[in-house]
Amino acid sequence: MNIGCSIQSPAFRENHHIYLAQNNSLDLFLEKLKNDGVTSIEIRKLDRVIDEETYHAYNQSIQKIWDMGLTITIHGDLTGDLEGSSFKEIYPSMTYILENYAKYQDQLVITLHALSEKNQPNHASVEELKQNTIDRLSDWTKVIEAEKLPIYLALENNRSKEKAIDPGNSCKVVVEMVEAVNNPHVGICWDMGHLYSNLIEGKELQMELNDLPSKKFLEKVYHTHIHALNDAGKTHFPLTQDFDLPIEDYVSALYGVDYQGVLNLELSFDRYEQEMPVNENILISVEKLKRLSKYKVMEE
Numbered sequence: 001m002n003i004g005c006s007i008q009s010p011a012f013r014e015n016h017h018i019y020l021a022q023n024n025s026l027d028l029f030l031e032k033l034k035n036d037g038v039t040s041i042e043i044r045k046l047d048r049v050i051d052e053e054t055y056h057a058y059n060q061s062i063q064k065i066w067d068m069g070l071t072i073t074i075h076g077d078l079t080g081d082l083e084g085s086s087f088k089e090i091y092p093s094m095t096y097i098l099e100n101y102a103k104y105q106d107q108l109v110i111t112l113h114a115l116s117e118k119n120q121p122n123h124a125s126v127e128e129l130k131q132n133t134i135d136r137l138s139d140w141t142k143v144i145e146a147e148k149l150p151i152y153l154a155l156e157n158n159r160s161k162e163k164a165i166d167p168g169n170s171c172k173v174v175v176e177m178v179e180a181v182n183n184p185h186v187g188i189c190w191d192m193g194h195l196y197s198n199l200i201e202g203k204e205l206q207m208e209l210n211d212l213p214s215k216k217f218l219e220k221v222y223h224t225h226i227h228a229l230n231d232a233g234k235t236h237f238p239l240t241q242d243f244d245l246p247i248e249d250y251v252s253a254l255y256g257v258d259y260q261g262v263l264n265l266e267l268s269f270d271r272y273e274q275e276m277p278v279n280e281n282i283l284i285s286v287e288k289l290k291r292l293s294k295y296k297v298m299e300e
């Protein structure tokens with residue numbers, strides 16, 4: 001099983017101590033992750049259109065990741081108006097990745113949130129947003145198929161937020177959208193922390209606290225976002241004793257459907273770096289995921 005870790009954008013652009021998990025450079029951070037046992041880095045996140053300077057900074061960082069023998073996944077973005085007949089036209093910021101990935105990895109997983117209305121809704125209904133998400137994923141899929149690209153889009157289940165109109169905020173509707181597109185290039189990014197947060201708050205459609213997602217959901221999981229909750233219910237904390245996530249149950253549910261993707265930690269260092277040792281807590285989280293995958297190997 002591959003273990004992954006998301007790195008947030010500022011770390012690709014500058015020596016940002018917080019987002020580099022208190023390491024002094026991206027090189028040192030990547031080396032640390034590699035030594036911990038991480039094999040995959042999620043770029044969190046890559047907007048479709050970025051300025052020239054940012055583009056070069058990202059590309060340099062991505063090349064660094066590849067040169068270290070690690071692979072990438074992308075936390076992408078479905079919003080925006082760009083259309084085209086090639087994936088580069090739809091997603092210009094991925095041009096360098098598309099030109100070079102084949103030397104380093106077989107496929108590209110792109111995690112996407114459903115189209116939603118965040119704070120100032122344009123009065124689009126959740127049904128409209130759901131249909132727009134399905135349509136856009138279908139359009140992208142056509143381009144991916146026409147170009148024969150090994151791109152796999154993973155629609156993420158989101159945390160249900162007070163003011164947002166978001167068809168992605170339940171596992172149930174995420175499955176419905178993925179099933180409506182009905183294409184092998186479109187699956188799910190199971191955000192375990194988002195699900196658990198919704199369950200605790202009683203906001204997940206047709207699921208109770210200790211429930212696992214449906215088999216239909218599990219079978220379409222292409223990627224994962226793994227993070228625990230603090231006492232106040234805040235998400236994106238590490239998998240240490242102090243924080244909560246039924247990770248054993250969730251990972252064994254994935255093994256039950258023979259999941260082959262990455263177990264990807266999606267931590268927000270900025271939320272806790274003043275209170276605890278970030279580097280150490282990444283290691284504890286990675287080790288926990290490694291133990292769960294070893295257990296699986298022993299079972300077989």
Ligand SMILES: [Zn+2]
Nearest residue numbers: 156191225266
């Ligand atoms: Zn996530």
